[in-house]
Amino acid sequence: MSAPIKVIDPETLPKHFEAREVEARLHERWDRLGVYAHDPARPRDETFVVDTPPPTVSGSLHVGHVFSYTHTDVLARYHRMRGQNVFYPMGWDDNGLPTERRVQNHFHVRCDPRAPHEPDLKLAPATAAEAKQPPRLVSRPNFIDLCLELTHQDEEAFKNLWRRIGLSVDWSLEYSTIDPRCRHLAQLSFRDLFEKGHVYSVEAPTMWDVDFQTAVAQAEVEDRPTRGAFHDVAFGVEGGGEFTIATTRPELLPACVAVTAHPSDARYRHLFGKTARTPLFHVPVPIFASELVDPEKGTGILMVCTFGDATDVVWWREQKLPLRQIIGRDGRLVAVQFGSDAFPSRDPEAANTRYAQIARKGVGGARQAIVEMLRDATTDSTGTGTAPLRAEPKPIEHAVKYFEKGDRPLEFISTRQWFVRLLDKKEQLLAIGDEIRWHPDFMRLRYRNWTENLNVDWCVSRQRYFGVPFPVWYPLDADAQPDYDHPIVAAAATMPVDPTVDLPPGYGADQRDQAGGFTAEADVYDTWFTSSLTPQIASGWVLDPNRHARRFPADIRPQSHEIIRTWAFYTIAKAWLHEHTMPWKHVVISGWILDPDRKKMSKSKGNVVTPMHLLDEYTSDGCRYWAASARLGTDTAFDEKVLKVGKRLVTKLYNAGKFVLAQAGPHAPIDVELDRAFVERLRQLVTRVTKAFDAFDYAHALQDTESFFWHDFTDTYLELVKHRARDDAGGSAIAGLRLGLRVLLRLFAPVLPYVTDEVWSWVFAEETDTPSIHRAPWPTLEELSTIAAPADATCFDVAVACLATINKAKSEAGVSPGRGVAQLTLAASSETLRQLATVERDVLASARVERHDLATDDALAAGTFEVRKAEYVAPVEA
């Protein structure tokens, strides 16, 4: 007789799964055991590196966070159980405009890079009274300290959520994108790009947000349908004649530098090469032909201004037109003098009088004023005596470019900016994108599409404060003018630097901003300049070459699809520019959570669902179940029904675990045909689920495991064998149940880390010497190979079919499935009855059949049964 197996006494366990208590207890245990710590010494090929998205902490918690971060965690947990050394860091993206705005309001401060640094500055949140006063000006280092202070609170909120939903990150690897190490790496990145000739600064027309007063990059720009109007405005032609252009931006008339039409347009062909004269300002401008003009649009002839849109910039460059910049950095019209070299006019006096009416106005006000003037017949400059505005404005809706965080249309303003040269590397960037595996694969096309259509280099300088500063100074000449062609880039060893505080090599503090001295570059990086280094931030890159070799490129980059053009693209670009490699092998794209009307959840729409109450109500495992039910790349409508199903599954696992592990008996082999047939099915499940996980398809892995657990395991196998399990000869059944549970818990563990580890801890932790299921080996066929295959695996299906037939008969007779059957006559084909023989005892015991006989009927289809006669025992009196 073998020694008895270890069992639990279910009476000593809580009746229900107490999620909060279990979650708290397991957090403590996981920390104590170091379950999620990675081993820095293990080699690259045993390591699974996750390039975790650092969330923007100044945003609010969102059910979408639970969704996408769970996807990553499920994959990390799977690979950990496969024995890999999982490297799963967590960072916080705290630099950038959202945080700046929050800090400005919270402390009522503004950053002024010229303000003196106050090393001991401590501020309290601004009171209502203080907020009415002018904001306090603080230095950039002070401003960064305030940002750090505030974002720390936000980071705690995120950290709580991450722990609560059970992210298996190694918290010793925590970072934030503004911390000294990230600043250091971002500046090293700049220096490397500078040395390789991949960055340049240039004064050129750049997309500019007039509210934030900073340049923005192509990736941060979005088109929004905006109402406007075509204004038909008559221009004169020097030497006689006139034509009518159509414009949506009449306020730019003073900035007009040329006129153009399509070369094949017969209406205007005679004008090419002549000189037009603008109305109101009497500016002579050339008329040229351009293929870029659409003859169908407007009047087919248009004015080129500096700058109305991106095409104006193209024409300005190609035709080498003069610069007449009238929109200032604040979006208002600057003062200009007609009759000067820059602003010639055939009638400077009239031009200046008219311009005086729009100077200092915003774009909208200037537009209104100009249109008024154009309506006035006395402003006629074509000699016809009619007003230049030849028709009432025709309202249209057209696409206008906005900064994604901005409220007013972008302007093209000529400013000096730093760029990363990317346009000449499209081929390489496309090639590397094709080497990376995208999940789902069609997301690759978003990357291709973006890369192919890229039309300006990456503008990386921002005229903001809370960001990583450029490690750059410029020499000042004898007239205190900066020499932009010879920037002084900080030495790697001195980084991170703040050029507004630190000194360039060879200069003294007294030479700052003095003729013959130096001046600091005041700009900071685009936040993506740092975020695009997350794989290198985690690996250490040049700061830790050994570690970098073991952690880079990463295995997976999880992210959502709307930032393929920013985060994915820039990260690929950086890895290529620095090391001619891919930053990661796989990109896994989570979809969005949509509200029930299939609209994206967003703060501005007010349809955001916050996660905490869901975790309370449905448990963390239940919420993870919901998240893991959605396939990669698929947008999913938020549906609480799925959370309920998750919670039910958690409860069922808990109860099934209690029942199975309470069945006492000796150690015994699995040697009964039905048990072996069950194990055979289990083997097939393990094969399928493993294959799905290897393809990052956690959703199908979960679905498969769940349906097996619920249908094959609890409703079928467990029901079929539980009577035998209580017999003296029940050893094989108990062993089969325990093996089934031991395998299923592990297949569920990546998705349901709490309930599985709790049930695991009762018996299996000791039995297998693995204190946590999350370090237990993933189930394999080798592990199941000691159990012999059944002689005929179909006996399982035959048992299921037979039991279902009896159950149906009971249901049709209005009899409880638990009611005994005193006498049953069961018919089936001779072959089916032969198959039934090995499982007959379990089936009839499960159906509570007391006496039965079998009738052979070869007219019945194989594998089907018929109840010919049934006498049910009397119900038990209450």
Add this chain to the structure above:
RNA sequence: GGGCGGUUAGCUCAGCGGCAGAGCAUCGGCCUUACAAGCCGAGGGUCGCUGGUUCGAAACCAGCACCGCCCACCA
């Protein structure tokens, strides 16, 4: 305007050449010795439309419609 994804039961979604599926919801039956947070049953479909390929199409091909997303040059 270009590209991508979707359209399957009342709802949320699987299925992607071989009998149209799951969960929820609905209806009926059961307080059965693990679990009523449960169990046993039942009903419910022109697989968006039109054509084609095929012995066979929800699936493959072509076209169309609608929904959503990404991108595009604001005259």
